[in-house]
Amino acid sequence: MILFIEQLLNGLQLGITLFLMSAGLTLVFGIMQVINLAHGSFYMIGAYVGATVAAATGSFLLAVLAALGAAGLAGMVVELVVLRQLYKRDHLDQVLATFGLIFFFNEMTRILWGKQPLFMDMPVWLKGNLELLPGLIYPVYRLAVIVVGIMVALLLWYLFSRTRLGMQIRAGASNRQMVAALGVNIRLLYTLVFGLGTLLAGLAGVMAGPIFAVESGMGESILILTFVVIVIGGIGSVRGAVIGALLVGLVDTLGRAFLPTLFRTFLSSATADSAGASLASMSIYILMAAVLIWKPRGLFPSHQ
């Protein structure tokens, strides 16, 4: 039982990371109708910049701020230079151009930081463990990640449903021409939304820094999970991103933790381990296929 709750928390934490990635990306997809493969690169930029600043200054908060700034800024520059040319193009052009961006960013980090992965230290004040329940000891850092994620989700909800900017963004998603005709600077709005999305990706990256190795190409594995989340949740829906991210995080983590044990009840242990592990890594794609058969436009399709 303790093990189960622990894995549940791990799944929640992966879900939060995926939410930070997919919230921004689903908006870019939904509002600008642009498919962006390079979103993982901003996750990577966040992690690299965060790790570098943390190593140089020793301050985790500074590292987070620098990562947010770098990812958001890089995002806005990319939007201005490349993405802006792609809004009127078809999806194929968008896929290829952003694929080129991935090549560029991955190799750039290799030039700037070398091939060896970086390791980021956990801040001292978040080190250590907390006893949540009798017998359930959980790292403080991972709890902090979960709390930050929930706070961001609330903040986004407030931004979209309670502020003028959020209203304009939602309006831009349903009818671009009309919003522009009403005098809203839609180009600036797009740049801001894109920057917000990459900023969130950067936050996910810097928070993942102390948990995973920071290396070139780290953005791609999380990017594909993010796609699965968006397909499950429905393109353009932040609510869908929340639900999709939690589903994918939980299914993936719990599958990895328990499928091999489950298989051991009727298979020899070596076969069970490999079969369980490989089924576990396929489980989220099976989940996606199932959702797709049931609801081809995702769980929460945006109205278009």
Add this chain to the structure above:
Amino acid sequence: MSETLSKTVLIAGGGICFCLLPWAAVLWGEHYLISLFTRILIYALAAVSLDLLIGYGGLISLGHAAFVGIGGYVTAIFFHHSFAGEPLAGLIPGSENALLVWPLAVLAAAGCALLIGSLSLRTSGMHFIMITLAFAQMLYYFAVGLEKYGGDDGLSLYSRNQLAGMDLGSDMQFYFVCLFFLALFLFLADRLVKSRFGLVLRGASSSSRRINALGIPGRNYKLVCFVIGGAGAGLAGALLVNQTEYVSPGLLHWTMSGELMVMVLLGGLGTLFGPVLGAAVYLLLEETLAMYTEHWMVYLGPILIIVVLFAKRGLFGLLTIRE
């Protein structure tokens, strides 16, 4: 020069170059050119099969590498069991016979394409791109999990398949086998897109609503197109594994799908012959940039973006179409 004439000249010229290339390589003493161009032929086959999907069916699949990988793994697994003398699953004996294994590789790839296609075609647009990508990635993890066949590290073969009357181990003969299959696939694909089938397919990709209103099940045509594309990629996979005598999950990785897509666009979308040119230019560019710098990707990325933004019709279009 009229458009069709310049096209014919270009295709014929390209064909002659490909036929003469190995002799020229022997003459210059640059034997590695033969294996480099064999690789180009095989990637061209995969790219042409993808062009069938993207250029004619309007199906932007970002998971085409999956079918290359399936073709490759089927070939490798049969080889492995034949080499080890241990039947597959205790029942099916392995085989090194190309005439048996390659059709099986093609069938397996086509079967998977049918399955993935029928699920993915429930959606369209952006969803389709992400779903094909996700399915390909699922198969990638499946391949990583194949501990028996090397898992992450992949599987080495000890020679190429056997083909009656030929020695595939000879680079020269293998080159011509690949050239034959590329030419055959191009011929069949060209016939296909010019037939009624191709007409319906293009109609369905530009306006599926109109095709459906005519009482034609457009989605079924797209599915058949997806399966044929998958079959072509499966053949490419079987050939690629034979060339390198090695298979690994890397064959199914999504960057492979992306690279194939780049080749199609670079050469010219919906031209069939363009992707051959695209594959040649891409692989040669990669080879050349890699000679000068270890960080060639940093140049390739922006080159790609520039091609996408400014050379919409690809190289083939640039060379044949007159304003």
